[in-house]
Amino acid sequence: GNTDIYTLDVATQRRSRLTSAPSIETAPSFSPDGxxxxxESDRSGSQQLYVMPATGGQPRRISFGPGRYGTPVWSPRGDFIAFTKQNAGRFHIGVMRADxxxxxxxxASFLDEGPTWSPNGRVLMFTRESAGAEGRPALFSVDISGRNLRRVPTETAASDPAWSPLLP
Structure with missing residues (x-):
């Protein structure tokens, strides 16, 4: 089957269908300005990333490399998109400009997934799992230059990180 992207006006309960391709389209993320x-969509035959107006229109493909792209998320300023990429048996956290x-x-690891942006847009936190029976999920962070990869200490296995907003 296929899945599509919709928006829902909570006040009026009006639902608007944004995509209608015979493909799987999931994991939408709004730009900061809305x-x-x-x-992500497999409309090209492989899982790639697409951008479109939030009001509808023609989606524009923005990823062209080998492998499967997923879980895209806009940076707080809207200038970058972070994503997960699976290629050659490894999972990666990556960034690209919004275009x-x-x-x-x-x-690059056995399983890196689910990037989330820090409020200042300089650091990504994500979930990493190691191969094997001892592979428990853990939180890691990396800055957008790819430096300062660090495990975030937690007392138990952890996944699906979320940042709190900056406080005034």
């Missing part, structure tokens, strides 16, 4: 949506240019892979 004007665009990035999402798809300047793709950089920041990590």
């Amino acid at each position: 004007r665009q949506i990035v999402f 798809g240019s300047a793709e950089r892979l920041l990590t």
Whole structure:
């Protein structure tokens, strides 16, 4: 089957269908200004990233490398998109400019997934699992240059990180 991207006006309960391709389209993320949506789709035959107006319109493909792209999320300023990429048996956390240019892979591991942006847009936190029976999920952070990869200490296995907003 296929899945599509919709928006829902909570006040009126009006639902608007944004995509209608015979493909799987998931993981939408709004740009900070609310004007665009990035999402993953296999409409090209492989899982890639697309951007479209939040009001509807023609999606524009922004990823073109080998492998499967997923879980896209806009940076707080809207200038970058972070994503997960699976290629050659490894998972990566990467970033690209909002137009798809300047793709950089920041990590490579058995399973890195689910990037989330720090409020200042300089650091990504994500979940990493190691191979084997002892592979428990852990939180890691890396800056957007790919430096300062660090495990975030937790007392138990941890996944799905979220940042609190900056306080005034």
